[in-house]
Amino acid sequence: MDETRKKFRICLICVVAAAVLTGMIYYFAECNAAERETEGTLVDRRWEAESGIEQ
Incomplete structure (x- = not known):
């Protein structure tokens, strides 16, 4: 019984x-x-939205 509790406790801790x-x-x-957030696609899409340019 103690061995089972010990294994269960170790498993739970893991x-x-x-x-x-x-x-x-x-x-x-x-x-x-x-x-x-200032790099990549997100910046391009924000710039396009603010400038009114669409691809």
Whole structure:
């Protein structure tokens, strides 16, 4: 019985740690994406919208 509880506890800790790690990776990736908002397609589309030029 104690062996089963120990395995369950270890498995639960691993799942929680993986969830926390995934959340941190997602959070920091989104922070970097917000900084890159001035690059690429988004800027082109904003410029087109403001200038009235369409492709």
